[in-house]
Amino acid sequence: MITKTISSALSGALEDLGVTVLPAQINLEQPANKEHGDWSSNIALVTAKNAGWNPRELAAKIVETINSNLPSGIENVTVAGPGFINFALSPQWLHQVLLAVLEQGTKEFGRTNIGKGKKVNVEFVSANPTGPLHAGHARGACYGDSIANILTAVGFEAQREFYVNDRGLQMGLFAESLLARKSGNQIPENGYAGAYIEEWSEEMPDDLSLEETLDWGCSYAQGDQRETLEMIGIVFDAWFSERSMVDSGAIERTMNDLMKNDASYLKDGATWLNSSEYGDDKDRVLVKSDGEFTYLTPDVAYHRDKFSRSEWLINVWGADHHGYIARMKAAMEALGHDAGQLTIAITQLVKLVRGGEEVRLSKRHGDIIELREIVEEIGPDATRFSYLLQSVDTKQTFDLDLAASQVMDNPVFYVQMAHARLRSIQAKAESLGVWPAMPLDADLSLLTHERELELLRDLYNFTDLVQLAARELAPHKIAVWLRELATSVHGFYHDCYVVGDDISQQLTSARLQLVEAARIGLVSGLDLLGVSAPDSM
RNA sequence: GCCCCCGUAGCUCAGCUGGAUAGAGCAACGGACUUCUAAUCCGUAGGUCGCAGGUUCGACUCCUGCCGGGGGCGCCA
Numbered sequence: 217m218i219t220k221t222i223s224s225a226l227s228g229a230l231e232d233l234g235v236t237v238l239p240a241q242i243n244l245e246q247p248a249n250k251e252h253g254d255w256s257s258n259i260a261l262v263t264a265k266n267a268g269w270n271p272r273e274l275a276a277k278i279v280e281t282i283n284s285n286l287p288s289g290i291e292n293v294t295v296a297g298p299g300f301i302n303f304a305l306s307p308q309w310l311h312q313v314l315l316a317v318l319e320q321g322t323k324e325f326g327r328t329n330i331g332k333g334k335k336v337n338v339e340f341v342s343a344n345p346t347g348p349l350h351a352g353h354a355r356g357a358c359y360g361d362s363i364a365n366i367l368t369a370v371g372f373e374a375q376r377e378f379y380v381n382d383r384g385l386q387m388g389l390f391a392e393s394l395l396a397r398k399s400g401n402q403i404p405e406n407g408y409a410g411a412y413i414e415e416w417s418e419e420m421p422d423d424l425s426l427e428e429t430l431d432w433g434c435s436y437a438q439g440d441q442r443e444t445l446e447m448i449g450i451v452f453d454a455w456f457s458e459r460s461m462v463d464s465g466a467i468e469r470t471m472n473d474l475m476k477n478d479a480s481y482l483k484d485g486a487t488w489l490n491s492s493e494y495g496d497d498k499d500r501v502l503v504k505s506d507g508e509f510t511y512l513t514p515d516v517a518y519h520r521d522k523f524s525r526s527e528w529l530i531n532v533w534g535a536d537h538h539g540y541i542a543r544m545k546a547a548m549e550a551l552g553h554d555a556g557q558l559t560i561a562i563t564q565l566v567k568l569v570r571g572g573e574e575v576r577l578s579k580r581h582g583d584i585i586e587l588r589e590i591v592e593e594i595g596p597d598a599t600r601f602s603y604l605l606q607s608v609d610t611k612q613t614f615d616l617d618l619a620a621s622q623v624m625d626n627p628v629f630y631v632q633m634a635h636a637r638l639r640s641i642q643a644k645a646e647s648l649g650v651w652p653a654m655p656l657d658a659d660l661s662l663l664t665h666e667r668e669l670e671l672l673r674d675l676y677n678f679t680d681l682v683q684l685a686a687r688e689l690a691p692h693k694i695a696v697w698l699r700e701l702a703t704s705v706h707g708f709y710h711d712c713y714v715v716g717d718d719i720s721q722q723l724t725s726a727r728l729q730l731v732e733a734a735r736i737g738l739v740s741g742l743d744l745l746g747v748s749a750p751d752s753m
Numbered sequence: 754g755c756c757c758c759c760g761u762a763g764c765u766c767a768g769c770u771g772g773a774u775a776g777a778g779c780a781a782c783g784g785a786c787u788u789c790u791a792a793u794c795c796g797u798a799g800g801u802c803g804c805a806g807g808u809u810c811g812a813c814u815c816c817u818g819c820c821g822g823g824g825g826c827g828c829c830a
Contacts, residue, residue, distance in 0.1 A: 249773070258772060261810065271810065297773045298810065344830075386830055406829090486828055497755075497826075504828040511830045538757050539825045564758055565824070606766060610759055611823060627778070633792055641789045684769060696767055699777075710785095710794045717788090731789095753792070 218309040219244050221287050222255055226301070229281035230259070235267045235274070246673070253294070253302035254309075260299040271299030310672035311660040317675050317733040325740045326682045331372030337522050338364045340532035341445070342379040345437040346390035348412055349444050349587040351575075351614060352534065352566050357587075358603040358746070359563055360532040361450045362691035365744045370686040375526065378452045379518060382434045383459045384511065390437075391430035394420060410584060444588045448596040449746050458514050461521070467509065470517040470551070471502065479550035489516075494546035494555075512540075516547040523553050530559045530689070535611075538562050561689050563608040570616045585616070594626075597747045601628035604691045604745050627699055631738065632750055634702035634709075638735045639751040641714050642728070648715065651728055658725040667708040668730055674701045675737045682744070691745060698741040705734050 223242045230237050237259065247256045260275035267274060275295040282293050291304045317325055340360025343353050364374040381387070393407035397417040403409050420432055438455070445451070461467050471487070474480040479490045485505035489512070492499050502513045522529050533540070538560075545555040568575040568585055575585055591599050593616070605627065606612060645651035663669070678697065685693045713719050714727040739749045 243770085245769085245772080247773075248768095248776085252773070256772090258811095261772080265810075300773065381830075384830070484828080488828095501828045506828080508828085510828070535758070535824050537825085537830095542756090562757075567823090608758095610766080613765070615765085629792060630778085633790080637790060637793085644789050681769085688769090692767085693769080696777085699767090703777085706793055707795095709789075710791090713789070715789055753790075 218289055218305060218312075219255065221289060222257070222303055225282050225287050225290070226257055226259055226278065229278045230263070232281050233267075233274075233277055235263055235269075237263055246677075247302070252296060252300070253304040255303040255305070257301045257303075258299075260295075260301060264299065275299040275301050307664055307669060308661070310669055310676065311663065313672050313676045314660060314663070314729060314733050317736055318729060320736070322736050322739045322743070325736050326678045326744075327369050327371075328679065328683060329371035330683060330686075331367060331370050334372050334528060335375070335526040336367055336372045336528040336530060337375050337377055337526035338367070338530045338532070339377045339379055339522070341441075342381070343441060344381045344386050344390075345434045345441070346386055346408060347410060347437060348584075349441050351568050351585045351587060351590055354448075354587045354590065354599065355563050355566050355603050355608065355612065356532045356534060357445060357450055358448070358600045359561070359608055359691060360530075362600075362604055362694075362745050363530065363532075363561070363686075363689050365746065366682060366686045366689075366691060366694070369682055369744060372528075372686075375454065376450075376452045377454045377456055377522070379515075380434075380438060380455055380457050381511075382438075382457050383462065383514075384509075387430055387434065388426075391426055391433055394433050395424070395426065395429050398422075412586075444586075444591070447588065447591045448599055456518065456521075458518065461514055461517050466521060467514050467517045470520055471513070474502070474516075474547070474550060477550055477552070479547075489543065489547060490550065491543045491546035494549045496542040496546045500543045512543060512547070515544065516551075519544060519548060519558070520551055520553070523548070523557075528557050528559070530561060532561045532563060535562055535564045559689070561608070564611040566603075566612045566614050568614050568616060575616075590616070597632065598626055598628045600746050601631070601695065602626065605695045607690065607692050627695075628747065629753070630706075631698050631702040631742065632748075633753050634705035635735060635738045635742070635749040636751060636753045637709050638705065638731050638738070641709075641731050642735075643751075644715050645724070645728055650715070650721075650724060658729050659722050660726055660729065662723050662726045663730060665708075665712050667704070667711045668727075671701075671704045671708055671730060671734050674704050675733060678737060678740065685744075694741050694744050698738065698745075701734070701737050701741065705738070708734070 222244060226242055227237060241262060242257065242259055244255050244257055247253060260278060261271045264271035264274045272295060278301060279293050279295050286293070289306055289309055291306050294302050296302050320327075338360050341349070341353055341357045343349055349357070361376065364376050367374045389404060389407045392404045393409070393413050394417045396403050396407070397413050398420055403413075416433070416436060419436070420429070424432060471480070474489065479493070480502060481488055481490060486501050487503035488499045489502050490499055500512055501510050503509055519529065541560045544560075545558060548558055549555045594602075602614065603612070642651055663672075674697070681693060681697050685691060708730075712727060714731060715724055742749045
């Protein structure tokens, strides 16, 4: 690609000047300000000191050298500011980008193989099967699903997994709450009092034992959660049952192996994990003095199971679990796993606002906003896009009134509208018989309008962007890029007519190529977020 | 007290491994529809990037210390 040409021109010039640089030091970037050219290098600023030059002088020498033998595709090279070297290219390189996008199509565009097929397990949501999913779960759900998409796009083999805590204290309280509600008794202390408990208990068969209630409630809740997730297009490859590890003996084996590795000990009638040996603040209880496991113990066994199936584990946890990271990594190391292959992605809390007031999230009380309600209110696409629009590192304010009533404020419509507009251009071209019978010899050099070039620059950036989003597990970067691409599309749509009497046939066919390329861009980006690209709005 | 996240325009947020004059949407103001969807486009206005030091040719970005907001520090899950 063109960046290689520029890099080698730079390193050649530096060599001629007797300045030695490593290829890795040559760093090219696309300046934010278009007046600074298409590509820019700071190499003179970086190397000047060691070479004993003034940065601007060095840059001038480099430019002189490159200009004496200007590579094709580069229109001019200049020195600017404190010593930047700016390259202006002929639009031809962007036309190459267009051809590449068309050739790749929606199935290939933006995809690479840096993951080399490495297996990654993405565990997310993992809500207790004691109630419906709420607005807070949704952030982790959209995020986890999207990073699995992105990791797949860069060549990993991603598996989506949901860990079901179908045993333990909370399950017991849930079952007791259902039974109490069913028989009209008082909900037990610390039990579940949400309105859904009443609705669910009415669905429940009569005269169930506590154990049967637990089974029934668990599968009912799981079914409800599964259904809600499917409403926003999230389908898990595996639902891993905590209880199954009791039956299989996995938990006992894990306890034994921890003991064998001197990672656990008895104290005060409880069994402890020696986690402080592995960087945790303190040791943690694995088996309580009453003989029950803590939450940690089955989870350790579970992670171990995941490691037997995948090389890299990603857990998406809420901010309230961050204190749990150190002990889990400690346990993995104690069991001989590489804690570096366990990545914990923390999503900050979602603050729900309705009517200007904060809505508290608590499953134990009645006032939860269910994910199902949100999806029914604003639709799956707006739900997913809204949750993915900002970094999970920041706490999110989700304004339900805004999302429901002022749809125009919602960027998802802006992006989807861009796609619908491109489709309508194609539909018109189709009705005139000039599409999709596209002439492959369209003269792309006709694409010189700034709107057209802007579109191509956006498309050029996509592949690197997907890799960055994968590296940082940051789907919001895709969402931000989509808004930029949509802005370019709307600008192009406005200023560059594609099909019409006063547009030459040559220009029409060149622009039709661009329309399809931009469309491929929108579809590819939206796909990674799990948002649809409708033909009309 | 310790740990994690955040602090950027009136509001909601971007800002890539440090780069040139800090960006976008909404809200405000002013323009653009005989045309492929005006659910759009163009322009104006709006900033001490929480504060103070440090590193650097260069800091919103990295380091340290404060201040402010949120979350977590159980033999709960």
